[in-house]
Amino acid sequence: MTDKVVAGTALLVIDMQVDFVTGSLAVPRATEVLEPINEAIDLPFAYRVASKDFHPPGHISFASTHGRQLFETTTIYPPERLVRQTGGDVEDIAERGLKQTLWPDHCVQGTPGVELIPGLKVDNRFDIVLKGTDPGVECYSAFKDPWHLLPTDLEKNLHQHKVKDVHLVGLAGDFCVKATAIDAAKAGFNTYVVTDGVRSVFDGGKEYDEMREEGVRIIDLVELKQRMLVGS
Ligand SMILES: [Zn+2]
Numbered sequence: 001m002t003d004k005v006v007a008g009t010a011l012l013v014i015d016m017q018v019d020f021v022t023g024s025l026a027v028p029r030a031t032e033v034l035e036p037i038n039e040a041i042d043l044p045f046a047y048r049v050a051s052k053d054f055h056p057p058g059h060i061s062f063a064s065t066h067g068r069q070l071f072e073t074t075t076i077y078p079p080e081r082l083v084r085q086t087g088g089d090v091e092d093i094a095e096r097g098l099k100q101t102l103w104p105d106h107c108v109q110g111t112p113g114v115e116l117i118p119g120l121k122v123d124n125r126f127d128i129v130l131k132g133t134d135p136g137v138e139c140y141s142a143f144k145d146p147w148h149l150l151p152t153d154l155e156k157n158l159h160q161h162k163v164k165d166v167h168l169v170g171l172a173g174d175f176c177v178k179a180t181a182i183d184a185a186k187a188g189f190n191t192y193v194v195t196d197g198v199r200s201v202f203d204g205g206k207e208y209d210e211m212r213e214e215g216v217r218i219i220d221l222v223e224l225k226q227r228m229l230v231g232s
Helices: 030-041 080-085 090-095 154-160 176-186 206-213 221-230
Strands: 006-014 045-053 073-076 098-101 126-131 165-171 190-199 217-219
Touching: 006 030, 006 176, 030 165, 030 190, 030 221, 045 154, 045 176, 080 090, 165 176, 176 190, 176 206, 190 206, 190 221, 206 217, 217 221
Parallel strands: 006 045, 006 165, 045 126, 165 190, 190 217
Antiparallel strands: 073 098
């Protein structure tokens, strides 16, 4: 490997954590993405980020928190304390409810399941983004929660590194990868999801249509390598 990088390019490795690969919320066929993701990591990106789902015990997205069955849905609302802290209008909280799938406990801070999967080449070249850290807020996107109460530093850091092209791999394609990719496209980045490095919980394929509709481009690892090696 050389030190030469392709200016303006970033790789986002989404939630490649033990619980999502082999643990309590293992995504089907998730082990297949480790090798393609490691190949992607070796490409000459100018900037690299890994996100981690990083929940406190009793998180709002856990079925156990609500005494409900796994994979049922409920409606969640923005926590009043955060709406107040961020200067929002608490009067319309009841109208800001969102449908939430209830998951097994996963990626709990301090547990083995929260760690990145062994063998993943995430090293000191990476910035780490933690999300879902507030007990009352779900956060699929590595940019921000759906109510924009708790933005991460990701967008600011991408701009600081002069990133124009954002490439995503990781888990799960129909939740956190999709939400992050759509937020990246909406923030004005040229956004690419690399299918060899993605698996989904429900894996219907519809998630790729939804991403395309928002301007996200869907490519495979061969195309990613062509983009990155031609540019270097
Ligand atoms: Zn989560």
